[in-house]
Amino acid sequence: MYKSLLAGLVLACFTTIAHADTDTFFDRDKAFSQLKDAVAYFDEIGTLPRDKWFARDQASATSDMNRLIDEAMETLDVPTLVDMRRQYRALEDHIADERTRIAELKEKRLTAPDTEVSTLTRYTPTDMLKTFTASTRGDYELLIKARQDNISAWQQDMDTIEQQMAEALNSIGVTLSAAEVDTWLSSAVGDDVLSMSAVFASIKAVTGQLARLTEDSGEDLSYARRYYGMVMILHKLVVRMQQQFIDHVDQDILPVLTEFDRQAQANIAQARTLIQQGGNRSSLSGNIEANQLTRQAIALYTRLVSQQRDRVRQSLARSQQEAQVAVNTYRTVNLSSQVSGLIREGQKTFLALSNLQIPATTTFKNQQIKEEFRKLTERLRAAGP
Structure with a gap:
């Protein structure tokens, strides 16, 4: 049942x-509301002192903007x-x-x-x-x-x-086979990878909608500026999403995998020493094989998440540059006739960024490696913050 x-x-x-x-x-309406409110906080940042005790300052407004960006990330x-x-x-x-x-x-x-x-x-x-x-x-x-x-x-x-x-x-628009989805879902970063892919698809849809809204408004300057401000926030969202993923891999995943590999090597070395000292060869040889299999799975795990981190890092470098351009453009938009074209250019940019960080295509070679991969994921989650 x-x-x-x-x-x-x-x-x-x-x-x-x-x-x-x-x-x-x-949920388009919810996403638009969050993006619009984030633009308002961005506008507020420039009107506040850099640092002030017991009063609202730039750090406070930035924190509120980032909170809304995180909420929009979930909505998208x-x-x-x-x-x-x-x-x-x-x-x-x-x-x-x-x-x-x-x-x-x-x-x-x-x-x-x-x-x-x-x-x-x-x-x-x-x-x-x-x-x-x-x-x-x-x-x-x-x-x-x-x-x-x-x-x-x-x-x-x-x-x-x-x-x-x-x-x-x-x-x-995200091409993955069922086997590749299986590999990602079996990893500690799989939800992040699949989520980023889905968010990019939503962002491309959002920018298309904003361009049409700008055209439908008759290029009204107040609306056009608002819509481009939302595109600017989307650029900030992409940078934040990518940086969080890179930090997660570098700070939480790879160091733990390195420690797991060190432990497996130590187990192998100890087992070999015990064999030389007359220990049960059959049992100890089995232990060596088990640890070698674990090391193979760790190597696959490390390669998979490192490849994806490098893809995202490559995309991040361009995302950061495009985000700076978007901020500068938002601050200098004066001619409403420019805006729908700028938004459509942004849609092309998001498409290029998405293509830069497509998920790596790696699948399991055998069931043993898959099972070890699963066990490693359980250990990573248990060791996580």
Whole structure:
């Protein structure tokens, strides 16, 4: 029942985005309101003292502007894709919980009488109640099998979400295969990467709408200046989004991966020393192989996030320059006839920036590496701030 309900929700999400045109896959009114208010704070900054005790200053207005930029960033993230990612994370949590329960059941099975399923457990109606009646090895094997079946069903649901998400991303101009979506969703930065891709698609739609609004207003100067101010804030949003991603990779992800690799190398070195000292060669050789597999997964993880960081960094350099140009242009816009053309040029700029930071195309070579990748992600999240 859970599986069929989830599949329906995923299909509904995808149907919504697949039938939406590029102007309606995000909350336009909310985004416009946030961008307009952010422009007002930007205008206020120039009227305030740089630093003042117990009074509003430039830092206060800048903080308010950045808060609205962060809120606009969330609004521009395509809601249906956000829902898909949320469903995917919920399934990951269900699977993790189920694996924990299976480990506990296997422990109980070790000391249980070696007999078949008891009559009481066989006819107890739910798995939850069966956990209270289980007493024999057969009982525990029955429960373990049921939970393994749950994991298989949830993994199929995850595969469905990956495919639907790839199709939904493609519908807004972001080309990723289901396998590539799988790789990103398995990483600690996957939500950020997919979110940035969706936000860029929304920004391109917003700038197109602003250009049309400017034209429809008859190039009225007050409206034109307001609309270009919103484009200027979008430039600031892109810079902030990209810088946050780069900082997350450099400060939170790569140092931890480096430490994980150091630990794996130390484990390998110790195992080799113990073999030379007469330790159990079979067990220690297995430990060495396990740590070598972990190091392979760490190398893949490091390469993946580093490639994406470098793509974003390359895009950031241009984004920062374009943001400065946008601020200068906003401050000097006087002829309303210039503005719709400037906004359309901005749309082209956002398209070029988006192309510069397209997600890296890397997929898992085998199931072992994928499983190690998943374990590393769990360790990274546990070690995160």
